[in-house]
Amino acid sequence: xxxxxIRKAIHQHIEAKGLRKTIQRDAIIRAAFSTKEHFTAxxxxxMARKIEPTVSRATVYRTLPLLVEAGTLREMDxxxxxxxxxxxxNERPTHAHLICQxxxxxxEFEDAHMDILENCISHRLGFTPMTKTxxxxxxxxxxxxxxxxxxxxxxALGTR
Amino acid sequence: xxxxxIRKAIHQHIEAKGLRKTIQRDAIIRAAFSTKEHFTAxxxxxMARKIEPTVSRATVYRTLPLLVEAGTLREMDxxxxxxxxxxxxNERPTHAHLICQxxxxxxEFEDAHMDILENCISHRLGFTPMTKTxxxxxxxxxxxxxxxxxxxxxxALGTR
DNA sequence: CTCGTTGCAAATCTTTTGCATGTTT
DNA sequence: AAACATGCAAAAGATTTGCAACGAG
Numbered sequence: 001x002x003x004x005x006i007r008k009a010i011h012q013h014i015e016a017k018g019l020r021k022t023i024q025r026d027a028i029i030r031a032a033f034s035t036k037e038h039f040t041a042x043x044x045x046x047m048a049r050k051i052e053p054t055v056s057r058a059t060v061y062r063t064l065p066l067l068v069e070a071g072t073l074r075e076m077d078x079x080x081x082x083x084x085x086x087x088x089x090n091e092r093p094t095h096a097h098l099i100c101q102x103x104x105x106x107x108e109f110e111d112a113h114m115d116i117l118e119n120c121i122s123h124r125l126g127f128t129p130m131t132k133t134x135x136x137x138x139x140x141x142x143x144x145x146x147x148x149x150x151x152x153x154x155x156a157l158g159t160r
Numbered sequence: 161x162x163x164x165x166i167r168k169a170i171h172q173h174i175e176a177k178g179l180r181k182t183i184q185r186d187a188i189i190r191a192a193f194s195t196k197e198h199f200t201a202x203x204x205x206x207m208a209r210k211i212e213p214t215v216s217r218a219t220v221y222r223t224l225p226l227l228v229e230a231g232t233l234r235e236m237d238x239x240x241x242x243x244x245x246x247x248x249x250n251e252r253p254t255h256a257h258l259i260c261q262x263x264x265x266x267x268e269f270e271d272a273h274m275d276i277l278e279n280c281i282s283h284r285l286g287f288t289p290m291t292k293t294x295x296x297x298x299x300x301x302x303x304x305x306x307x308x309x310x311x312x313x314x315x316a317l318g319t320r
Numbered sequence: 321c322t323c324g325t326t327g328c329a330a331a332t333c334t335t336t337t338g339c340a341t342g343t344t345t
Numbered sequence: 346a347a348a349c350a351t352g353c354a355a356a357a358g359a360t361t362t363g364c365a366a367c368g369a370g
Contacts, residue, residue, distance in 0.1 A: 020344055020349060041335075056352045061335060077237035081360080082334060098285055111281055114274075118296060121271055125258055126310075127298035134294045136278060138287035150286075180324055180369055201360080216327045221360060241335080242359055 001090040003033045006072050013070035027052030028063045032073060038084045038106065078106070078135075096134035102149040103140065161250040163193045166232050173230035187212030188223045192233060198244045198266065238266070238295075256294035262309040263300065 001009075010029055011021055031047035032039070039047070041060055048055040064085065067073040076084040078099065088095060088108060094115045098107045114134065122129040143149040161169075170189055171181055191207035192199070199207070201220055208215040224245065227233040236244040238259065248255060248268060254275045258267045274294065282289040303309040 018349085022343075022350060024351070054351085058336080058353075059351060062350085075239070079235070098282065098287060100287065101290060107285065109281065109285060111277075114277055114281065117271075117274055117277060118294075121269065121274065122258065122296055122298050123301075125267065125269060126301050127258060127260065127296070128301060128304070129296050129298040130261060131297040132295075134278075135292075136282055136287070136289050137291040138282050138289040141283075141286050141288060144288070178324085182325065182369075184326070214326085218328075218361080219326060222325085 003030070006033050006090055010067060010070045010072055014066060017066075019066075023052055024048075024055045024059045025063050025066075027055050028060055029067065032067060032085070033087050033090075036088055038076060038078070038086050040082050040084055042082075044085070074131075076133075094132070097136070099135065099137045100140050100149065101137055102143045163190070166193050166250055170227060170230045170232055174226060179226075183212055184208075184215045184219045185223050185226075187215050188220055189227065192227060192245070193247050193250075196248055198236060198238075198246050200242050200244055202242075204245070234291075236293075254292070257296070259295065259297045260300050260309065261297055262303040 028048045045060045074086045095108045140149040188208045234246045255268045300309040
């Protein structure tokens with residue numbers, strides 16, 4: 001799903017709700033999906049203003065729920081006092097997060113077994129899973145052994 | 161781990177930090193672990209005041225991090241604007257949550273396969289897992305079939 | 321007696337909202 | 346023209362903090 005498809009999906013959702021297409025909303029959408037990084041409302045405001053300087057904080061906060069409702073953006077809790085948003089669920093619908101307690105980097109990973117197991121458990125409990133969130137916080141093994149944390153990038157992507 | 165053991169563990173942690181034992185803190189501890197329900201800071205204040213009326217909101221907010229640090233209480237995000245706390249990780253260290261989107265009840269479950277798989281994945285990625293959080297939101301199958309949601313209790317406990 | 325602790329109220333910080341004005345259809 | 350959207354600034358709501366009085370060791 002590239003950015004044009006995402007934009008189309010969101011505009012469809014917006015239209016279905018009887019709402020309108022505006023330059024501010026479109027700038028916010030473009031900004032949100034121009035990155036693979038997780039971002040905050042404030043960060044999104046900054047990014048959107050580079051595209052369209054008239055975007056206001058209020059419009060960002062009013063638009064974010066639309067992107068979440070449309071199923072294109074996921075609200076995330078990383079233990080901070082403000083919300084983060086993850087734009088990568090379009091590409092990798094079942095990914096989970098591993099947070100390094102040594103360097104604070106957040107890694108994304110997908111695992112088919114995990115996905116299947118989550119589905120099994122849900123059904124055994126009598127539910128059809130809609131949203132699954134797995135977050136693992138851990139210590140870097142290299143850090144424990146050699147005293148240095150080898151996080152290989154801000155956002156490590158890859159199915160293992 | 162019963163409440164007396166939990167109190168002891170927390171008092172040990174508090175002492176180790178060079179802090180003091182007070183009636184307000186103890187009331188908050190007793191309140192927090194007198195229930196299996198998830199609670200908010202405000203809810204804990206209410207419960208603690210039934211034990212010791214002099215407890216103030218500020219002290220609750222100052223004490224909560226101590227219980228979390230001591231490893232006896234887990235901070236939880238259930239998508240609301242305020243934090244929830246889960247006192248059940250002492251009894252069931254690896255439990256996860258399933259939230260019914262039809263009735264909003266939160267079920268707790270444990271699954272050994274899940275636990276093992278999470279550990280495997282963590283090690284494969286080069287980490288030793290410290291905290292694992294799994295939350296599944298889903299639709300009730302009975303609701304879908306019969307139009308009624310049969311959540312069998314506020315907090316369903318049990319390994320399946 | 322010393323230093324941590326408490327309650328209160330004020331401050332903080334993110335997110336929400338009322339309102340007058342501007343835009344989309 | 347009608348209905349929705351926007352920016353601004355004020356409001357809201359959870360959590361934090363400064364401070365003077367209090368309490369544990």
